[in-house]
Structures are given as structure tokens and as C-alpha cells.
Amino acid sequence: MMYVWNGFTIVGKRADLTENLLVTVEQAEKALNEETNPTEFLVDDQCLVQLLKGLTLKHSGRLLQAELCFSQVIQNEKRIRYDHYLTPFSFYELGLLYKQQGEIEKAIRFIETAKSNYKDYSMESRLHFRIHAALNSLKGSPVSTP
Numbered sequence: 001m002m003y004v005w006n007g008f009t010i011v012g013k014r015a016d017l018t019e020n021l022l023v024t025v026e027q028a029e030k031a032l033n034e035e036t037n038p039t040e041f042l043v044d045d046q047c048l049v050q051l052l053k054g055l056t057l058k059h060s061g062r063l064l065q066a067e068l069c070f071s072q073v074i075q076n077e078k079r080i081r082y083d084h085y086l087t088p089f090s091f092y093e094l095g096l097l098y099k100q101q102g103e104i105e106k107a108i109r110f111i112e113t114a115k116s117n118y119k120d121y122s123m124e125s126r127l128h129f130r131i132h133a134a135l136n137s138l139k140g141s142p143v144s145t146p
Contacts, residue, residue, distance in 0.1 A: 015060070022056040025049060044083040047073045051086055051093070058097055070094045088118035088127055092134070099138060108138055 029049045035042060054069030073090040080086055095110035115131045118124070 018056055018059050022053070022060065025053045025056055029053065040081055043076060043079045044081055044086070047076050047080055047086045047090075048083060051090055054090070054093060058093070058100075063097060063101065067094065067097055070097070084118075084121040085123050085127070088114040088121065088124075091117075092127060092131060096134060099134070104138060108135065111135060111138075 029046075032042065032046050032049060050069045050072045054066040054073075057063075057066035057069060070090040070093050073086050074094075077087045091110050091114035095107045095114065097107075098104075098110060099107035111131055111134050114127065115135075
């Protein structure tokens with residue numbers, strides 16, 4: 001829920017909170033990876049953890065590691081069974097990451113992919129509001145994020 005309500009924008013301003021959140025996310029990641037009796041939700045849970053880890057790493061300035069987390073979600077797209085919102089949100093976050101790095105065309109491409117290639121998933125309208133704001137800001141100021 002924290003992500004949905006833009007909580008990372010607030011937490012990301014405080015290094016201590018961001019680091020504590022990263023520790024918590026990495027503990028969840030470890031627990032999922034060590035799961036001896038996996039359920040049908042395992043891949044979805046692992047991808048959710050990767051999205052959250054990527055956001056935390058992005059706010060910590062560890063952009064290459066964040067990119068790898070978002071990419072891992074995208075690579076597992078066909079294995080996700082229920083939480084289909086994870087893939088378009090990951091494309092969107094990768095787009096913002098590229099925007100932050102000044103790669104504007106790449107940013108637009110990834111954000112447009114999130115907008116155009118995915119339909120009928122949970123929280124779609126919320127993401128589309130973010131996409132609209134991001135694409136408008138890409139046309140105006142290339143470095144700030146929505």
C-alpha cells in the first residue's frame with residue numbers, strides 16, 4: 001500500500017528510513033527464496049518484493065541494482081499468476097529511472113510500454129494517472145520525476 005499511495009516519495013527523502021525498508025524487503029526476499037513448500041503465489045510474491053526492492057534501491061541512489069530488480073519482474077511476466085499489475089508498474093518505474101539518468105527517449109519508450117501494452121489489471125487507473133504526469137513532465141523538464 002505504501003507504494004500505491006506514493007509513500008516511497010516520502011520515505012526516500014530519509015536515508016535511515018530507506019535503509020530500514022531495504023533491510024525489511026531483503027529479509028522478505030530471503031524468506032521467499034528459502035521457501036521449502038512454495039505456493040502458487042510464490043512468483044507473484046517474489047516479483048512484488050523485487051519491485052519494492054527496486055524502488056528502495058532507486059531512492060538510495062543505487063540505480064543499476066534498482067534497474068536489475070525492475071527487469072527481473074519484467075522477465076518473470078509470464079510466470080506471474082495473479083498480480084498482473086507488477087509488470088506495467090515495473091516498466092513505469094524503469095522509465096522513471098531512465099528519466100532520472102537523462103535517457104529521455106528510453107524513458108518515454110518504457111513508460112509508453114506500460115501505458116499501451118497492458119490492460120485490465122489491478123490499479124490500472126492509478127498507474128495511468130502517474131503515466132500521464134510522467135509523460136507530461138518528460139516534455140517539460142527532463143530530470144525531475146512526478
